[in-house]
Amino acid sequence: AGVRHAPQLLVGDRTIQFAAIDSPNKDRSGTGENSYRLETILGDADRAADSLEVHVGKNAVARWPMLVAADEPPEVEFTRAPAKAGRAQLRLEYEAKDDYGLAGLQVVIRHPEGLAVPGGQPVIRAELPLPGLGSNRTKGASLQDFSAHPWAGIPVLVSLQAIDARGQAGDSDDVTIVLPERIFNHPVARAIAAERKKLNSPTFVVMDKVVAALENIASRPQHFFDDTVVFLALSVAANRLIHDGSPASVGGVQTLLWETALRIEDGEFSIAERDLKALQERLANALRNNADNAEIERLLDQLQQALDKYLSALAEHLQKQGLTQLPLDPNARTMDSSDLQRMIEQARRLARTGSREAARQMLSRLRRMLDGIRNGLQRGKPSKEMAKAQRLMDALRKLTQRQRQALDKTFERKRLAEGAMPGRPQPGGIGKGKGGGQGDENGSAEQQALRRALGKLMLEMDEFLGGIPNSFGKAERAMKDAIGSLQKGQFGKAVPSQTEALNQLQKGGNSMAEQMARRLGGRIGIARGRRGQGGQQGRRPGPRDDPFGRSPEGNFGQQMDDGGIKIPDQMESRRALDILHELRRRAGERNRPVPELDYIERLLKRF
Secondary structure (H helix, E strand, C coil): CCCCCCCEEEECCEEEECEECCHHHHHHHCCCCCCEECCCCCCHHHCCCCEEEEEECCEEEEEEECCCCCCCCCEEEEEEEEEEEHHHEEEEEEEEECCCCEEEEEEEEECCCCCCCCCCCCEEEEECCCCCCCCCEEEEEEEECCCCCCCCCCEEEEEEEEEECCCCEEECCCEEEECCCCCCCCHHHHHHHHHHHHCCCCCHHHHHHHHHHHHHHHCCHHHHCCCHHHHHHHHHHHHHHHHCCCHHHHHHHHHHHHHHHHHHHHCHHHHHHHHHHHHHHHHHHHHHCCCCHHHHHHHHHHHHHHHHHHHHHHHHHHHHHCCCCCCCCCCCCCCCHHHHHHHHHHHHHHHHCCCHHHHHHHHHHHHHHHHHHHHHCCCCCCCHHHHHHHHHHHHHHHHHHHHHHHHHHHHHHHHHHCCCCCCCCECCCECCCCCCCCCCCCCHHHHHHHHHHHHHHHHHHHHHHCCCCHHHHHHHHHHHHHHHHHHCCCHHHHHHHHHHHHHHHHHHHHHHHHHHHHHCCCCCCCCCCCECHHHCECCCCCCCCCCCCCCCCCCCCCCCCCCCCCCCCHHHHHHHHHHHHHHHHHHCCCCCCHHHHHHHHHHHHHC
């Protein structure tokens, strides 16, 4: 502004004239014929230029150094060949990069002959996760489930496509694989899935054969539990093929046959799983495409409902399979339904505040958790190994609890021996609880019984796992030391030994659980009772509970486990509160012996 002649911009060999700003605004803005502006695009022709210069007449009034770097298309490649993973999933490992940031990443699947599925598209596209919009490089792995697609079980071409912010695409090389397919265990479900696959090439001859096969299956309803829904679905599918052989109709028949096979195989569980996955995809796409808030809220509501339905169906499915409780790390922090629902609510809050990328990341975490459940599911009845593992873990929990009670009693004996009056009842049975048997005044017999029980348990563990965690050997030696001290009435020396035994039992339990998880191949287990919200203790499933700890009345149980601590009833809660108050009172009496104060502090940590 404020120059008499139009300036010029010099870019390499190019000279670009500034344009005068329209004069009608000069009275209000102070600009007019002596104010100028310029907009231009620097392209490939300017890559040799090393500066920008503004000239007015023959004088250079401004100069800036410049480097023109073209926006190259993104690059993407497989870091490992696509391969089948558990439960008919496709594992993809990849690496992608872009000079200015990635905007999208997809897996692309095509038929080798360029064919499309009846009534569908010639290409399958699925989004792959990115660490965040605008990231320059990503390296990751993803499990994709295409088992419901009609191409499952046939050779296909798989490639990756990366997209940058300008819409430029970079593609990987094609890899030929057989798309993983689901193998049905029920013979009728397996037969229906086979007829469905034949419809990928829907000639009149093929459709006639499929119709005959479907009518034959429908004529034997006793083979599919006399399920009226299945019978009607088979009849509808056959009649559609007879009266309408169009691609759209055939595609609809394939979908119907797939759902029918799922119903026979898994009941409502597979349908609920499919609906949940579809909603996850729709919500991810809505967040990615900046849908309005009302649409996001609606999809989140539907996702919550689908999740409830899925977990209910999963619990029923596990019960039918006999999978109720498997050994897990008793101190592990695992998840329950409220954890999953809280993740949805957190995603909702993030979306409401405009943090949609963070909401996408939260939903991706939810999806990975649900994938972990799917991948851990095992078909069939629990094996003898699983039953044995559960029995060993239960035995260890009981042994650990008894050792804790023995330690509490020893501490009480120590206080009595020192002339202290017994206080109020202590946690774990301090006072005149059930001891180690009549005449066991010093507790050595009870500790000896615990040592023998540990020895027997170690033998069983060695037979089952082919080894024993070192912590159990340390626990056994600590118990031996405690027995010697108790027999001499040296309760002060027995307390550290029993404490060490308890600590080593807990450490050994962790190691034992990890070894069992590896031996059982990471199979899913529904554990019991960790500390829940508000410090409330999780509840052990009752005999009528489902695998998630829910009572028949529908209250979704407190989840997955720290080792079988039940929800206390009202009297137990009151007693626990009394104990807590008493411990706090005694902790404030600093004239008490240091070992006693240390022990009280350890007890307080339990609360």
